[in-house]
Amino acid sequence: xxxxxxxxxxxxxLITIVIGIVYGIMSYMLxxxxxxxxxxxxxxxxxxxxxxxxxxxxxxxxxxxxxxKRAFAQIKATTTxxxxxxxxxxxxTVAAAIIYAFLxxxxxxxxxxxxxxxxxxxxTNGKKWLMxxxxxxxFSIVVYYVFSYLLGVILPKTPFLNI
Amino acid sequence: MEVLSLFFDxxxxxxQPYHLLLITFxxxxxxxxxxxxxxxxxxxxxxxxxxxxxxxxxxxxxxxAGVYYGAMFGGSRSSIxxxxxxxxxxxxxxxxxxPMAMNGKAESALAISAIASFIGGLISVVFLIxxxxxxxxxxxxxxxxxxxxxxxxxxxxxxxxxxxxxxKGFIATLFGLMISTVGxxxxxxxxxxxxxxxxxxxxxxxxxxxxxLYALGEVFKAFxxxxxxxxxxxxxxxxxxxxxxxxxxxxxxxxRSTPLGFVVGALPGAGGTMASLMAYNxxxxxxxxxxxxxxxxxxxxxxxxxxxxxxxxxxxIPMLTLGIPGSGTTAVMMGALLMLGxxxxxxxxxxxxxxxxxxxxxxxxxxxxxxxxxxxxxxxLVRVLSVDAKILYPIVLGLAFVGTYAISSSVVDFFILIIFxxxxxxxxxxxxxxxxxxxxxxxGGTMEQSFRQATRISNGSLGIxxxxxLALALIAITVISVVYPAIKASLAKRKAKTV
Numbered sequence: 033x034x035x036x037x038x039x040x041x042x043x044x045x046l047i048t049i050v051i052g053i054v055y056g057i058m059s060y061m062l063x064x065x066x067x068x069x070x071x072x073x074x075x076x077x078x079x080x081x082x083x084x085x086x087x088x089x090x091x092x093x094x095x096x097x098x099x100x101k102r103a104f105a106q107i108k109a110t111t112t113x114x115x116x117x118x119x120x121x122x123x124x125t126v127a128a129a130i131i132y133a134f135l136x137x138x139x140x141x142x143x144x145x146x147x148x149x150x151x152x153x154x155x156t157n158g159k160k161w162l163m164x165x166x167x168x169x170x171f172s173i174v175v176y177y178v179f180s181y182l183l184g185v186i187l188p189k190t191p192f193l194n195i
Numbered sequence: 196m197e198v199l200s201l202f203f204d205x206x207x208x209x210x211q212p213y214h215l216l217l218i219t220f221x222x223x224x225x226x227x228x229x230x231x232x233x234x235x236x237x238x239x240x241x242x243x244x245x246x247x248x249x250x251x252x253x254x255x256x257x258x259x260a261g262v263y264y265g266a267m268f269g270g271s272r273s274s275i276x277x278x279x280x281x282x283x284x285x286x287x288x289x290x291x292x293x294p295m296a297m298n299g300k301a302e303s304a305l306a307i308s309a310i311a312s313f314i315g316g317l318i319s320v321v322f323l324i325x326x327x328x329x330x331x332x333x334x335x336x337x338x339x340x341x342x343x344x345x346x347x348x349x350x351x352x353x354x355x356x357x358x359x360x361x362x363k364g365f366i367a368t369l370f371g372l373m374i375s376t377v378g379x380x381x382x383x384x385x386x387x388x389x390x391x392x393x394x395x396x397x398x399x400x401x402x403x404x405x406x407x408l409y410a411l412g413e414v415f416k417a418f419x420x421x422x423x424x425x426x427x428x429x430x431x432x433x434x435x436x437x438x439x440x441x442x443x444x445x446x447x448x449x450x451r452s453t454p455l456g457f458v459v460g461a462l463p464g465a466g467g468t469m470a471s472l473m474a475y476n477x478x479x480x481x482x483x484x485x486x487x488x489x490x491x492x493x494x495x496x497x498x499x500x501x502x503x504x505x506x507x508x509x510x511x512i513p514m515l516t517l518g519i520p521g522s523g524t525t526a527v528m529m530g531a532l533l534m535l536g537x538x539x540x541x542x543x544x545x546x547x548x549x550x551x552x553x554x555x556x557x558x559x560x561x562x563x564x565x566x567x568x569x570x571x572x573x574x575x576l577v578r579v580l581s582v583d584a585k586i587l588y589p590i591v592l593g594l595a596f597v598g599t600y601a602i603s604s605s606v607v608d609f610f611i612l613i614i615f616x617x618x619x620x621x622x623x624x625x626x627x628x629x630x631x632x633x634x635x636x637x638x639g640g641t642m643e644q645s646f647r648q649a650t651r652i653s654n655g656s657l658g659i660x661x662x663x664x665l666a667l668a669l670i671a672i673t674v675i676s677v678v679y680p681a682i683k684a685s686l687a688k689r690k691a692k693t694v
Contacts, residue, residue, distance in 0.1 A: 040625040041360075048366050055373055058388060065383035069655065073380040073387060076643040077373070084369045091362045118418040122620065125415070125592070126613055132596065133609035145593060152589035156421055167586055175597055184249040185601040 038103035041095030048088030056081030121155050128152060140190030145172035198328055201548050205556030214257045215564065218557065221246075221261025222268075222565045226576055229269025231587055232420050235282025236507075237523040238409040239266030242591055244402065244531055245598035252535045256554045259531050260561040263524070264316075267507060268569045269576075271308045271500060276301065276577060279420070282524075284467030284503045287475045291488060291495030298491045302435045305573045307445060307493055308500045310437065313566040315453045315501030319508035320559050322457050327544065327551070331516040334541035339648035340659045344669035346642045349463040349519045350635060352676040356462075356469070357628035361680055364631050367622070371632035374399055375639025382647065394607035401636045402530050402602050407612045408629050409523070410595035412619020414588050421585055432574045437493075445497040448478045452502040460506025463513055463634075466522035467506040474502030508558065515539050515551055519638060523630040526637050534602075 059077035064070035128151050135144040149168035157164055179185040208214065221243070228239035243262045247255035270285035275292035288308060295304040337345060354364030377388045378398030389395040437445075452474035459470040478498040479488045488495045510525040518540030520526035532539050543551050569576070599608050622629055653659035660666055 041363075044363070044366070044625050044627065051370070051373075055388075062387055063385045065380075065385060067383070068651070072647060073383045073385045075650075076646055077376050077387070080369050080372050080376070084366065084373070087362050087365045087369065091366070094362070114422040115419065117422050121418045121422075122415045122617075125418075126617060129592075129596070129609065129613050133606045133613075136600070136606050136609070141597075145597075148596075149589055149593055152592060153586065156418075156588055157585040163586075167590075171590060171593055175593065179245070179597060179601065182249075183246065183601070185245070186604070187597070187600065 037099050038106050040100055040103050041091055042097050042100035045088050045092030049085050052081050052084030052088055124155055137188045141187035142172045142176050142190050201552040202324055202556055205552040208553055209257055209557045209560040217254055217258045218261035218561050218564045221258040222265035222568055225262035225265025226269035229266030230273045231584055232273055232279035234413050235270050236263055236266035237527050238413055240527040241406045241409045242594045245601040248601055252550060253553050255535055257557040260557040264561040264565040268565050275304045284471055287471035287499035291492050294491035302433050303437050303441055304496055306435045306437045307497050309566050309569045311449045311497040311500040312504040313562055314449050315504040316508055316562040318453045319457045319505040323508055327516055331541045331544040334517050339645040341665050343645040343649055344666050346638050348669045348673045351673045352463045353631045353634055355676050355680045357631050363627045367627050367632040368635045371635025372639045374636050394605055399611055400602055403599055403608050403611050404615050404636050405527055405530060405633055406595050406599055407615025408619035410591055411616025414591055415620040435570050435573050441493050445494055448494045448498040449501040452498040453505045456502030456505030457509040460509025461512045463521040467503045470506035471499035471503040474498040520634055523633055526633045
């Protein structure tokens with residue numbers, strides 16, 4: 033049996049066209065320039081929008097819905113437990129990063145980073161607590177010290193302790 | 196010769212003990228990042244960029260040159276020892292490098308890759324010295340219309356040569372250009388595509404895009420490797436050197452592959468991956484025993500390594516003289532220059548010759564130091580690799596965040612970083628290349644400005660883009676870059692059908 037082609041080109045083409053149209057409308061809706069050609073801030077974006085729609089259509093015409101459907105089916109069929117684990121790891125990383133962003137300026141660099149790194153290491157390295165906590169502690173303190181004192185980059189201080 | 200004296204001034208600066216220390220330091224860090232599976236020079240430079248903040252431009256450039264070379268050397272280490280290339284350019288090193296290590300010839304493999312890289316890099320720097328000034332002088336003749344068309348040509352070459360599918364290359368390019376339009380329009384003061392978010396008014400920093408796509412995106416992809424268990428590299432080595440017979444076999448291929456790599460590297464979009472694969476295939480055709488290739492043939496490692504390093508130097512020509520980076524890695528290096536307030540382009544060689552030649556000289560020194568560091572210290576550095584990727588990947592993430600904060604002092608950029616990290620992961624899944632997008636994000640601003648300058652000169656007429664012979668030549672290049680691969684592909688298809 034011939035192996036059937038799978039790709040996401042149909043979907044990619046659709047997304048491209050939608051991005052192109054939305055971006056094109058937004059470009060047209062931009063405020064008019066008070067001087068010179070009133071449309072001048074919009075012209076270049078409008079060209080990009082047209083290009084995006086054009087290439088989206090080309091991609092769409094060169095692919096078909098079935099191939100993309102098959103690609104999704106194939107993913108479902110061939111996803112191993114390990115793949116699922118990697119997806120969960122990515123999801124956990126994104127979630128941790130968002131929390132990290134919220135904590136960063138509120139609890140200071142050292143504490144936020146210590147928490148983030150401990151969590152990340154638990155994800156990748158497993159439950160080797162001593163190793164993980166030690167690495168996170170050293171990383172957050174060393175980076176804080178190097179950036180604030182050696183590189184002159186101001187990182188958020190820890191409240192109360194002011195370090 | 197003025198050029199030579201400027202170059203030697205640069206050399207003298209680069210060999211000051213402090214600068215040598217920085218090159219070595221950057222080189223070791225770069226090697227460690229480059230050795231991590233999936234992480235190559237672009238990621239290395241992107242993640243380690245913040246360590247150069249607050250350094251003087253010269254010191255920063257020297258450190259980055261160290262990181263750049265270190266990561267390239269590190270990439271070939273992991274190709275040879277664990278069959279995992281750091282980036283596309285190190286892919287060819289796995290073909291014969293890994294079989295060599297399996298045959299108990301890891302020492303020769305490590306040595307020849309360092310030697311070939313060193314020779315390839317060194318000879319290419321000579322080409323670079325000879326070509327940089329003439330190209331820069333020529334580029335000074337470009338008006339805004341020609342400059343705009345030059346960028347169109349460079350982007351379309353990148354898009355059409357990007358791996359996979361040309362249409363997707365163009366989609367990536369256009370998307371990158373869209374990202375570059377976010378923020379307050381410099382000419383009219385009108386905010387564009389900011390969605391009312393104050394922090395977006397200054398635009399999306401391309402360094403954040405780069406760190407997101409390369410550091411976060413690549414780590415996301417690498418999670419899979421963590422779950423699949425770690426490949427344990429050989430840790431004990433004999434003397435890392437090559438035999439006389441091996442040298443006799445490899446010197447000619449190294450010399451042949453160097454100019455090839457340089458030329459391919461200087462073309463926008465082609466870069467190290469294509470250069471090393473071409474060199475590999477060339478040598479396979481030249482060889483009397485092509486069947487040995489892929490089974491641990493030392494020539495099959497030496498040639499792509501020389502070509503890869505030569506390409507990395509060649510890529511500096513469009514970047515330094517035209518302000519157009521030809522590959523992901525040079526794009527990151529250009530980001531480093533812009534960060535330091537240095538605008539690469541034709542004027543760089545007339546306005547800041549010290550910086551331009553200082554960078555070129557530090558490439559030479561970096562190449563030299565890294566070869567020295569890598570040969571005797573390979574055993575030690577490889578031990579760093581076996582520390583555990585599981586610990587090093589979170590550290591790369593931690594550095595990506597602190598680096599982002601150092602760029603903008605704003606956590607809003609963390610969200611942009613996360614978005615582009617996830618985007619990088621999905622773009623890989625749907626097979627859209629990221630390199631054209633990054634180039635577009637970097638040159639997008641200048642491209643639009645040149646376009647608008649040109650149309651203002653011509654009072655809105657697009658005729659200015661076809662007025663000069665140079666402009667017509669650039670349009671022709673653009674058209675050929677799009678049409679040629681398409682024709683080639685359809686011919687190949689037809690051939691495949693008839694067979």
